[in-house]
Amino acid sequence: MKSVTIKDVAKAAGVSYSTVSRALSGSPEISEETRRRVVQLCKDMNYTANTVARSMVMKSTKLLGLVLPSINNPFMSEMAYHIDRQARARGYNIILCSSSGDPQQEREQFELMIGRQVDGILLLPAMADSYTLLQPYLNRIPTVFVGDNLREAPESYVSVDNFRGAQLGMKYLYDLGHRDILYFGRRRGSTTHQLRAEGYADFCQQHGLREQYCNNMFSATTIKYGYQQALQLFGQERSYTAIFAATDTNALGIMQAAEELGIRIPDDISLLGFDNIRDSGLPRIDLTTIEQPKKLLASVAVDTLLDKITNELSGYSHRIISPALIERASCRHI
Amino acid sequence: MKSVTIKDVAKAAGVSYSTVSRALSGSPEISEETRRRVVQLCKDMNYTANTVARSMVMKSTKLLGLVLPSINNPFMSEMAYHIDRQARARGYNIILCSSSGDPQQEREQFELMIGRQVDGILLLPAMADSYTLLQPYLNRIPTVFVGDNLREAPESYVSVDNFRGAQLGMKYLYDLGHRDILYFGRRRGSTTHQLRAEGYADFCQQHGLREQYCNNMFSATTIKYGYQQALQLFGQERSYTAIFAATDTNALGIMQAAEELGIRIPDDISLLGFDNIRDSGLPRIDLTTIEQPKKLLASVAVDTLLDKITNELSGYSHRIISPALIERASCRHI
DNA sequence: ATACTATACGCAAACGTTTTAACAGCTTCG
DNA sequence: CGAAGCTGTTAAAACGTTTGCGTATAGTAT
Numbered sequence: 001m002k003s004v005t006i007k008d009v010a011k012a013a014g015v016s017y018s019t020v021s022r023a024l025s026g027s028p029e030i031s032e033e034t035r036r037r038v039v040q041l042c043k044d045m046n047y048t049a050n051t052v053a054r055s056m057v058m059k060s061t062k063l064l065g066l067v068l069p070s071i072n073n074p075f076m077s078e079m080a081y082h083i084d085r086q087a088r089a090r091g092y093n094i095i096l097c098s099s100s101g102d103p104q105q106e107r108e109q110f111e112l113m114i115g116r117q118v119d120g121i122l123l124l125p126a127m128a129d130s131y132t133l134l135q136p137y138l139n140r141i142p143t144v145f146v147g148d149n150l151r152e153a154p155e156s157y158v159s160v161d162n163f164r165g166a167q168l169g170m171k172y173l174y175d176l177g178h179r180d181i182l183y184f185g186r187r188r189g190s191t192t193h194q195l196r197a198e199g200y201a202d203f204c205q206q207h208g209l210r211e212q213y214c215n216n217m218f219s220a221t222t223i224k225y226g227y228q229q230a231l232q233l234f235g236q237e238r239s240y241t242a243i244f245a246a247t248d249t250n251a252l253g254i255m256q257a258a259e260e261l262g263i264r265i266p267d268d269i270s271l272l273g274f275d276n277i278r279d280s281g282l283p284r285i286d287l288t289t290i291e292q293p294k295k296l297l298a299s300v301a302v303d304t305l306l307d308k309i310t311n312e313l314s315g316y317s318h319r320i321i322s323p324a325l326i327e328r329a330s331c332r333h334i
Numbered sequence: 335m336k337s338v339t340i341k342d343v344a345k346a347a348g349v350s351y352s353t354v355s356r357a358l359s360g361s362p363e364i365s366e367e368t369r370r371r372v373v374q375l376c377k378d379m380n381y382t383a384n385t386v387a388r389s390m391v392m393k394s395t396k397l398l399g400l401v402l403p404s405i406n407n408p409f410m411s412e413m414a415y416h417i418d419r420q421a422r423a424r425g426y427n428i429i430l431c432s433s434s435g436d437p438q439q440e441r442e443q444f445e446l447m448i449g450r451q452v453d454g455i456l457l458l459p460a461m462a463d464s465y466t467l468l469q470p471y472l473n474r475i476p477t478v479f480v481g482d483n484l485r486e487a488p489e490s491y492v493s494v495d496n497f498r499g500a501q502l503g504m505k506y507l508y509d510l511g512h513r514d515i516l517y518f519g520r521r522r523g524s525t526t527h528q529l530r531a532e533g534y535a536d537f538c539q540q541h542g543l544r545e546q547y548c549n550n551m552f553s554a555t556t557i558k559y560g561y562q563q564a565l566q567l568f569g570q571e572r573s574y575t576a577i578f579a580a581t582d583t584n585a586l587g588i589m590q591a592a593e594e595l596g597i598r599i600p601d602d603i604s605l606l607g608f609d610n611i612r613d614s615g616l617p618r619i620d621l622t623t624i625e626q627p628k629k630l631l632a633s634v635a636v637d638t639l640l641d642k643i644t645n646e647l648s649g650y651s652h653r654i655i656s657p658a659l660i661e662r663a664s665c666r667h668i
Numbered sequence: 669a670t671a672c673t674a675t676a677c678g679c680a681a682a683c684g685t686t687t688t689a690a691c692a693g694c695t696t697c698g
Numbered sequence: 699c700g701a702a703g704c705t706g707t708t709a710a711a712a713c714g715t716t717t718g719c720g721t722a723t724a725g726t727a728t
Contacts (some may be wrong), residue, residue, distance in 0.1 A: 036406075140380075
């Protein structure tokens, strides 16, 4: 499987290999005739330039590392989809790097990707403390945090306005007449989730509502966790008419638990999610939720990163995207 | 962002850079003492070997191209997840390549990946004729087709036994008492779907059942298509008690249409899917379906490819995986 | 003491590009 | 007619590794 190199083409064309290189790169200092001849020959010989060799001299691989907890997660895979599209439109390819939601693995992936000389890294961080562990690498490789706010850290990030998103949801439930709303899935270790919880708490204080939570502070953002926790929750007396779930995945789990216990949604309890993952729009699910504009998020993230790369910016930028409420069938007037 | 090279380390250690290289690669022809000294220095200086340069001389990038229709698709993203895990466990990274289900784009991705010198390609093909368009590349780069049977093509593939899967589903419905079963989503241009339809047809013939289809031969494997087509289907008189959908996505669409028209599943119609995507296990969906063992599929695919790469095998292998029936709540006894 | 072997290390080539500088062959101008 | 300026091309360096080969030093056998 020996591939044909620029030298082979040069020899066949009877020119030096610098001429071949110039013919292909569209350099002006070459006669139109030789160019045509060389280009034709490249086609005939099935010549494909070796990107690796080019990367060496150009000091750019046109590769971006995408490190995320798991591609097998509706939110992540949708983000990956849009990121890949945007990156490709701008001439970059994506290397997939799973972190399993473990900061330690994130670190390993950074190490690997730096070795691979990727031009930059898009990080969908696992935890709030991702930042501290990753800090030593951040001046070695352009990085953009996406989907999570770093609060006051001097690094670029792109994120939805989680605080406002939570308030948006609360206002919706409030306007529907709900006064007893439980927040499900409060979570330590993630700025995103802290902000959502703060949005909830703030709204409660503004409107004199009682704050109600599931006690666990170390919840997981999975269907399974939502299911198990909800089963327990529903075992106790209900002091709320609506549940605001921290993520759609949690909401899906709650839905399952409710189904099994004969609790009807939205008739008995209203349920509101956050993220608008694909599944939430499914026929019988029909979950009302707060949308994260994933396509926009992705495209801003890629643009921010490429900007950082091409202009060698050393500063940082914070981009906050507006959330939106997607009204479906899981909430109703009280 | 100038990174430290092997030369910098060598200079600092007062040795030649071949010595540094050997110290890191664990070569035996070096004293234990210098090794320790050099390795320590590498750490202190934050030295990370340049994989690109290494790739040049080693003629191996430890990269695999994963070309698939869209990562934003439950089946695909789950496959990608398992493939990535398996590849990483064996020291390879994955480059994401979306083809949008378009053979032309598959071709482009092959071209790109060959330029990037990936060690091999895992292809989740879009169409049956992917093969013909890609053929010129297949002797330039080790490739494994996954998820789709190529029938008699002399190329390696890994796939579930779609024919048997369809028969498995039919037997299940048959045993439930169904005698009028409609096959939904027959599809030209994909061997996978042809085989499923053949499994259905064969079973019908064996058991004297009438074959019933939706007429369209160019269906799409999306929820939306399932929904639209089902709406039309349900407008006509029903001559069946069960629907066997070619994919879970189609089944989800059918479910939605049924929901809207007040047709109850499984009370009025039984519904059987194929693929067992994540969504099918969701609480209110609970779709009975034929499972494609994705993890196994992925791991066999990666192993097959790496085998081909490391042993420079020029032959091909066909691996067929057994499907299984996942019984949930969308089918019932008649 | 000599010859040989083993050990630890350095030198330099090679991988396939891009690009800078040099240069040969023209034309143009003073 | 000589200097200068274009134009199209070549030669060579550079990118950061790995590795085959050569070699100095030390150790061992004769």
